[in-house]
Amino acid sequence: MANTFINKGAALTTGGADVYTCPGSTAAIVNAIYVANIDGTNSADVDIKATIDGGSTYMHIAKTVPVPPDSTLVLDKPVNLAAADKIHFTASANSDLECFLSILEIT
Numbered sequence: 001m002a003n004t005f006i007n008k009g010a011a012l013t014t015g016g017a018d019v020y021t022c023p024g025s026t027a028a029i030v031n032a033i034y035v036a037n038i039d040g041t042n043s044a045d046v047d048i049k050a051t052i053d054g055g056s057t058y059m060h061i062a063k064t065v066p067v068p069p070d071s072t073l074v075l076d077k078p079v080n081l082a083a084a085d086k087i088h089f090t091a092s093a094n095s096d097l098e099c100f101l102s103i104l105e106i107t
Contacts, residue, residue, distance in 0.1 A: 004105045012046065012097040016090035020101055021055070022081040027106045030079040030087060034100040037067040045092035046073065046099075054084040061087075067097060 008020045012035070022028040035046050043066050049058040067073045079087070091097040 002107050004107070006103050006105060007100065008103060009098065009100040010089065011095070012089050012091035012099055013094050014091055016047075016088060018086040018088050019099060020081075020087045020103065022083055022085045023105065023107075024083045025107060026083055028081040028085075029104045029106070030081065031076075031102045031104060033061075033075040033079070033087075035065075035067055035073040035089075036098050036100070037069055037071055037096055038098055039093075039096040040070050042093065042096060043068050044096040046097055047090040048075070049088050050079055050081065051085045051088075054082060055086055058086075058088060064092075 010019045048062040
């Protein structure tokens with residue numbers, strides 16, 4: 001068994017995107033999720049969801065959570081993922097939010 005710490009990040013958009021997919025034959029623990037609002041003037045909302053069945057059924061971790069200008073939302077409770085599970089982000093505005101995930105992959 002091997003443990004590997006990795007980081008993932010992305011600029012968030014209104015179209016949404018899967019930022020992390022747990023590799024096959026691997027389990028993962030997302031230790032923390034950070035969402036930073038890099039816009040100095042406007043607040044923006046974020047939706048964060050994860051799959052629970054290997055990539056097709058999404059459930060919300062956070063729904064329409066506001067991130068004020070020049071601040072960061074921190075979710076510091078672990079999210080456990082099985083092989084092929086995904087973490088998906090959607091922002092209420094383009095070019096305002098960035099996310100960063102701290103992940104432990106277990107193979």
